[in-house]
Amino acid sequence: MTVLTVQNDQFHFDDKPIRLISGAIHYFRVVPEYWYDRLLKLKACGFNTVETYIPWNFHEPTPGKFNFEGMADVEGFIRLAGELGLHVIVRPSPYICAEWEFGGLPAWLLADREIQLRCMNRPYLEKVDAYYDELLPRLKPLLSTNGGPIIAMQVENEYGSYGNDTAYLQYLEQAMISRGIDVLLFTSDGPENHMLQGGMVPNVLETANFGSRAEESFEMLRRYQPQGPLMCMEYWNGWFDHWGEEHHVRNGDEVAKVFEDMLSLGASVNFYMFHGGTNFGFTSGANGLERDHYEPTVTSYDYNAPLNEAGDPTEKYFAIRDIIAKYTDLPEMEVPKALPKQAYGTVLTASHAALFDQLHLLSEPVKSVTPEPMERYGQNNGFILYETFITGPREEKELIIQDCHDRALVFLNDEFKGIIERWDSSKKVHFEVPNGGASLRILVENMGRINYGPYLADRKGITEGVRHGNQFLYGWTVWTMPLDDLKPLDFAAIEKTTTNGPAFYRAELHIENAPADTFLKLKGWSKGVVYVNGFNIGRYWKAGPQQTLYIPAPFLRQGNNEIIVFDIDGTDSLELQFVDQPELG
Structure with a gap:
């Protein structure tokens, strides 16, 4: 032994x-x-x-x-x-x-x-x-x-x-x-x-x-x-x-x-x-x-x-x-060479699908008296959307998400009102409610649970309720979006050069020969995740320092490759650049 x-x-x-x-x-x-x-x-x-x-x-x-x-x-x-x-x-x-x-x-x-x-x-x-x-x-x-x-x-x-x-x-x-x-x-x-x-x-x-x-x-x-x-x-x-x-x-x-x-x-x-x-x-x-x-x-x-x-x-x-x-003696062997890298150039996203138009294709709505953390709905990762109706008219007050985990985009009648981040208390959202009331949507992104320290029990989404001013809001519809399967999405041709709001963008990368490692640069894009042939290669954010996403050759194939970008903050570009060197900041 x-x-x-x-x-x-x-x-x-x-x-x-x-x-x-x-x-x-x-x-x-x-x-x-x-x-x-x-x-x-x-x-x-x-x-x-x-x-x-x-x-x-x-x-x-x-x-x-x-x-x-x-x-x-x-x-x-x-x-x-x-x-x-x-x-x-x-x-x-x-x-x-x-x-x-x-x-x-x-x-x-x-x-x-x-x-x-x-x-x-x-x-x-x-x-x-x-x-x-x-x-x-x-x-x-x-x-x-x-x-x-x-x-x-x-x-x-x-x-x-x-x-x-x-x-x-x-x-x-x-x-x-x-x-x-x-x-x-x-x-x-x-x-x-x-x-x-x-x-x-x-x-x-x-x-x-x-x-x-x-x-x-x-x-x-x-x-x-x-x-x-x-x-x-x-x-x-x-x-x-x-x-x-x-x-x-x-x-x-x-x-x-x-x-x-x-x-x-x-x-x-x-x-x-x-x-x-x-x-x-x-x-x-x-x-x-x-x-x-x-x-x-x-x-x-x-x-x-x-x-x-x-x-x-x-x-x-x-x-x-x-x-x-x-x-000690080194092994009698050569150091293996670096694997090949390829700059495949720029491709254009040709079609897109706005998130709010796709909800019924991605998720089943759940009725909830209060907004609960995503774990209570059986969700591990991704995004979660909370939706309710506020009666009106109401004067302008702050929308308060008690214990937002981690980053929330707020929409009133689908008009973007602002962002709330758990790490930045200076970011606040205020709005008035028009006569007849308004639909409130809060899209919350799970940016990763804490992996070290005393606050390890890091539940995601909205964990303690939502208020407009001092009044708690009840009666919610919740859409869980782990985004582990994008096949149901219904894409349509893009008709303008830039778009606002959370949306999926689709492009094709054609590779003539055997694929090589490459890096995706998302200049002009804001924040989101990228899928290559159905595989989620990870998060990107213009906040940096990382400016490229690594795509190993085994994720690619000879011929056409499907690239889907889910951008949540809106993009100034529809181009995807494939380069042969990483930019990590």
Whole structure:
């Protein structure tokens, strides 16, 4: 039986000392056709291990209905890594953070008011157990103790940053062991007192997460774990971006220096990230450390990592490789070349479909006394429309959405009145109601559930009611719009150069030869999502910093390709530009 063990201050594998040089690649952020390319580049850089999270919501999008196919084929990803001679570290915690929607927790948990997250709450643990009953038997044959590549698994993720229910951590530990997980178990936390106190499990290896000051961070870990191998489970060698901020870049020489500091201390290291990939669809999360603080994450998860979003080696890649070469022999293999990119030029959207004309094709209306969060209507992601009638006449007053999550467009008799955003209290909407009354429509966009911090239970839509002035408004019709199927849309030819209001726009991209990776630039467009041959490639927003959306070649086909843009704020352009280089800000 081959197993990773802890002997004094070292890891041993097959009874021989080993230093783990690992890199994070998330299978769920990379198309399966590119898994081999990314893993091969990891190995060529001198790494011996790959690490991945497993997001619960990616595999159980609705209660009791599981998906382990396509991009969700975690078993296939792990087997492929093993075939390339790589060890695998798996982090299947119910919660993963990872700048991923709701930190990997399923949104449907929020529909049950009895569920309390990440603690010894019985309704929550029952859902975790049901998930583990499906997931862990799939991983068991892939453990190193059964001849597979998995050498270690995580119990929970950065739990000390959230809570101190150590009984909950021990419950998860036993949940894994009782289902046959017999490889090394570990936890990971930031190197701070409260984090280590809250996140450690007796007799389970603790690892540290940080991006600098390696010696200081490991000294803190040693206060709580005097013996055992040192490991940085998340070496933050880059960073992620929020909408409306600058793109994060970290100097490659600085990254290499901190990495060498860790190696000189005898530590093992897992690069977070080695290759970030993409938050396709509605999978990006958000940060919110205070009640009125909300920062949604962009679609690109480039992370300024050694491999960029499209999988190309960067200068940082080669700086890291040079450091590894000082401590171990590099594999006798060439670094694989970057995959081809293509600028397909500009295409024009030829037809469109206004959202309000398409409601009955996209959704079934639900009558509701008060506007409830989207989870209460069985919706996870996308947009939700609330509609009511206000009697008139009424003098001008402010429309107040109590706890708007996250961004609302307000229409009175289908005339746009303004935008309300949860993070910007200065944006207010006022209107008077004419004689005879008016129809009020509020389109709310879910921009990603919070994935880290004390406000994790981030329900979406309207969560506490709507007032015009001080009067609450009752009697609503609700349209849920996850937008996972656009086939019912009825498109008509565009008759003017620009249009206002939420609408779908359709174009065709013709490709003569075998498709190559490309990037969609949406200059002149405002905010929304894009579908390529029916697949949601993610959100865009003129607020930046990201200005292009990555389209991997496997999403495209030779011949005609359907592109649908759902723009919610109105567009000044009907052109779509396909370029061969990303613009991340």
